[in-house]
Amino acid sequence: MRTFTSNSLFEISLEEESEKVPRTAHIRFLRCKDLPQMDSNGKADPYIVCYGKVGKTRFDRFQSPVIPETLNPDWTDGYSDEDMTAQIKLQTGCSIVIEVWDEDIGFLSRTLERDDFVGKVVISDEDLKKNINQFDTDAIEDTNLNFVDSISMSNTRISDSNKGKRVISYTKSIHKRTNTGPARGTIEFELYIFSEAVQQGANDMFTKIVGKDKGSLSGGIPLKHLQEKLQKIGILLDEAQVEKEFAVIDDGDKTLQEKELREFLKRINVRDVIRDVFKEYMSEEKYMKPDDFLNFWEKFQFEEMLEEDRRSLFKRYGVHSHGKNEILCFDGFQKIMLSRSNAIEKPRAMKLPLSLDSPFSHYQINASHNTYLEGRQALTYASTSGYSSALELGCRCLELDVWDGSSEPVIKHGNMSASCTLRSVCKVILEYAFTPDKPRYPVILSLEIHCKKKGKDAMAKIFAKVFQKHLVTREEMYRNPNSMTPSHWMDRILLKAKDKDDSELAKLITIPAVKFVNWGYHKSQSTPNQCTSFDESRAATLCTNSYPEFTGFNSRQLSRIYPSATRVDSSNFNPVGYWAAGCSLVALNFQTRDDFMLLNHGNFTRHQGCGYILKPDYKLNGDDTTLKKVAQQNYELETQVLDGWNIKSPNLDFTRETCISVSIFSPFLPVQTKITQKSGSQTNPVFNETFKFEVMNIEDSFILFKAFNGENLHSYFSFPISQLRQGYRTVHLRCPKTNKHMLSNLFVKFSVREKKDVLQALQTLEQDNFQLRLRVTELEQRLAQLEARLGPQ
Template sequence: MDSPYSLLAQDDEDLRAMKAGATMRKVKSRSWKKQRHFRLHDDGQTIWYKSKWAGMGHSTFSVADVEAVREGHQSEVLQSIAEEFPAELCFTLVFRGRRGNLDLVAESVSDAQAWIRGVRKLVQNAESMDAKERLDQWIWDWFQKADKNKDGRMNFKEVRSLLKMMNVDMNEEYALRLFTLADESESGCLENEEFVQFYKMLTQREDLWQVFQDYSQDGQMLTLAELEDFLKQEQQRGEGSRDHAQDLINRFEPSETAKKQGAMSIDGFQMYLVSPEGDIFDPKRLELHNDMSQPLSHYFICSSHNTYLMEDQLRGQSSQEAYIQALKRGCRCVEVDCWDGPNGEPVVYHGHTFTSKILFRDVITTLGEYAFKASEFPVILSLENHCSLEQQRVMAQLMDTILGETLLRAPLNGLVPHELPSPQDLKGKILLKAKKIGGLEESETLNDEVTDEVTDEVTDEVSDEDEAEPKSPSVENLSAEELGLSRKKSKLSSELSDLVVYCKSVHFHGFENSRLHSKCYEMSSFAESKARKLAKEKGMEFMQHNSRQLSRIYPSGRRTDSSNYNPQEMWNVGCQIVALNFQTAGLEMDLNDGLFRQNGCCGYVLKPDSLRNDDAFDPERPQECNGYKPLRLSVQVISGQQLPKVNQKEGSIVDPLVRMEIYGVSKDQAKQETSYINNNGFNPLWNETLNFIIHVPELALVRFVVEDYDKASRNDFVGQFTVPFACIQQGYRHIHLLSKDGTALPLSSLFVNIKISELTTETE
């Protein structure tokens, strides 16, 4: 059996060169440059590398984990050795998720080019595969893993080992029966197509077969009318379901005979249900569909805190790469902490800690290059300014020179606004969020002498005493002043002040003061505890404030491990810029990713009507609001498919359970879970129904979590997927699971049946 990759490699000179191997330097820093021998494994998708002295030991990574190849000195590490090694020998492999880059220096230009072109071809090939090709590749991969002696055949002992690797504890007698049925040549081994047959028997989806049988009169095919009936009854398709049924047959039915008859086989039915069309997330909601012409204050904005950090905020590495990763994920508000650096050059790092420093110039260069690759809508640069007047002028000059026309320097059309412009109006623009002396109204009358006056804090995040970073063992020798406990006045340069247009940072003096005196372009930042207190005690006023003004929320200074707060509490009252530590995986980033996966992943999501208007919406008392319409969410958790192993010990198999978590207003916070299934991560079957009442559907997020049950200790995380309630498709759906890092877990999914119905207040 040939892998789709190996077929590609047979005719490709670059891939043949990769399979032959090449010695390259793996570079971690200016002082760490070590030779390693790299080669593409015979499976065509695994790259091995080892040192001469490693004996039999080697490291590997999958081509599927590579997101992109950067040519030349396009990483901080390779830039640091640019004088030693020319650009044409250097390249960087960028991995998905939070895994660090791999920086390499080839011995010749031809080697470098062969690997750059070859890896790009393999990445493109992986991304362009359809569901059937991905499945073929997956089967082939398992065949390779199980074929221990590499003879292209698999005996029953190897098959038993394979089943353990595939996370299934199957009765040996049943496994032998399947093996014997598949061994048509009666050789005692499975070869090529025999293994495919074994896999098909192993993965027969009884759960899907049962649904198919419910609508197929002859049990073999779904006619066009039967498929249309299924779409109406189960998938909640109304108008146009006949045309939709025909379209599904054309796209997913593998049998030409069935296609000609206008029918769908069980194979086509399965292909449809595991495709994006059968996904829980409505494909139409994945596309850019929001009205993008409303004021900025009417949108949730994907926002990062301490964007420069790859790790924690005490000792972590600062890196341009962190900005690249955040921007690629659709982040539209990045933070830059600026401090005076040597040689008159401002630096970026988490002040008065042991985090590494990077040049402000390099951060702005990275922002200029990557700001609009994932989204064309505006980027807000949130500036935490701790610099002297001299270096503030340098910052202004660098932004002006490097960002050029993308940097917004004046109000649109030269007019002082009564409301903020829209994301549509500001496409391709970078907005500076910082302190500003005076307002847009007075900008023409200001002069240097006035603008260099002493002002309030130049930085936003010198927070109240209860939010200041405490002393800890790692920073115990730093003074209170160094830890930011003192609040002092600073000078602001006119050059920097002039670059602030629609995001002027101001101190918050209460909702009444804001309502009477604030300009639409003024915005405040709130530490999480202050925002949480306001949301709980004055939720309606906070919501009304956020219908007019931008608010930025940031994590407590006590979070020295760069952990995150729950952003949902802030979204409930319409806060737009809810800044999270993107480098820290977990529930909070899952919610953020879930909310911003919709609307083309553009980083802007239009807030619900209730949060955009100056109406009386109170998230703590939704039942008292106009238009209150609670809904019942009923989810039958049917089965799971190919769940990954969490414990790599031989013989270890997961005991999976599924937990559903609802995040929204206080009344909607809820969790329910299924029972656990013993020793089956391959095809566990639950058939359990979980029910919820959703009081404010437009704000709710639904998170599905799979865990490995452990009665003696905490359950291990297996996978998750988070979806806005408003983006859920009803009916029989697959949920394609993501890892802790938010990357796809190939072929790992849950199969569910979702029903949403209206709930009257009388029957609640």
């Protein structure tokens, strides 16, 4: 049973929950009209790109699907909200940029960054500040927007007061820079702004609605304004639910005064399933005493709690005095259960590692395959945005396929694709690799070099000029025998490639690529910075047939696993088996948001997303006995999905039913998936469904929760099962696009038990029974002997 000190249990929650609640802009793109002719057939192949921008830094890039051969693309026909909604986390000085592009991937295609550009709309930081609560059409029209091209805007506000939605739609004209400045079409989209708080209590919601000045409540809040105010703070309730609760609270004047508003917020914030838990363990007097709470935490949360931690929780989440004793009422109990202090992830897994002083080969490292691609593997184009997106998602190993260009080296996927320059890619990597808001751990660039000598020399010059002090040289790497650790190269970039010559480029290669020879050779010759690459099929064979040898190999040097060439659709393989074998660089297609990419995101959200995870000791010290034992252990996992909170799409479509899927991923075993019944269209669905799974090798297995609105994936959570906490826990859901927390969660009950314990108990019982029968037989024999001696009585 784990014992937590106050720091280990609450450090994360106190830091996170004290921060100012950030906001996210959701932009749902609908259609474009009357775009210019971009292709020889008189049509265009348009798509939309949207991103946030602070200074020169771009982030949260979104790209829509392409609709071919049209000047009037309509994305409302056949595309989901997920496909067409950008999510931009608003920052100080942030503007939102919306661009329209024409895709051209033919053999005579022009450079993507200039000729295929159609137009741009920019919503400035000042616009967002002035209109954070409700955009003012006139203010936007009159503002001198910071457009790169000459773009005029005409806005039409479309509101639906009958449904109470805060939906503001815009139709904006796009102009390209010409002498006469003719209109070049329009783009139509909807904009919403939401809070990203994990869970708000009634008092928190009151403060956010009213602000510091309670005088703003004079006259009360009428029903028609109440839902707008709820949506502003990120609470999505359907009109019927708001009307029902309003009618219960209202004293007849059709408005809510301060006391009524507080009661209203308290009612909508209640989670009935949590109240049921509270009732089960509270005292007879409808509250929890300290002993009640400590008993609950130990027996049903499977953790001991120190008295100082208990006091800290009671003080933070609402203590009521009862004579001389402290008590916890339901409101405080619910806040505790929904806080980060009660998150399903173990707190230790979410902290930064104490150090990264072990060799590179002792870590799993977040890695990308063909990072420059944004779609399929064939007949596609290279883009710098793939690198910015991957780095924003925590990737620390990027791939560059470098070819000779007309004037300097370029990045592309063979001869059948359009390219971008190596120089532009390097600039983007440097811009996004070491941002102040993220841990600044080393970035590895995996190079596939197709250049001749002149091109290689040009590569070396570009790397040195762009990366400058951030670039690690071979001489630096080998100067210090203790330098082959991540902590030694913070804020630095390392190049991985073959280094067989003495060229200027070879002098910059610090992670040499080597071919696999045999286990004996690598056992004596490997170094922690060497890397051998295997495609997924070859690596799967090694995992299956030579698991101990392959795991030992991966502890001594790096291995990179990449998708098979048959995955032309950029689908991903299941990474779990390769992580289990200790492979350090399991490279996935970051542009594909499938279940396996969600597993990767969940795995590397550990340690604040630094991109490095230390492997367990038994995979590093050659302990084959423990390795086999762990792989063969059998567990029973039970997950009870109790309810959900705020599981609705940003467009406030309350007609879609909600369901939750729970999946278990174990190394090289079929995926197990179970799905709740659909809950109807309520925002806060109650499920109360229990799922049981048998899990082999639980140390290397993962769980994946997915929340669906109708057919659309709304949010998800994935994590290693070994790093989850048992008991009643809150699962804080993430956005599948950005991997950021949403104002959505699940309340679950989670337990794990080793089935081996039951088998051992049965075996022990059988042995005891056998010994008892032997003893009875022995006593019967002695009794017969005694009777024979005594003779008949």
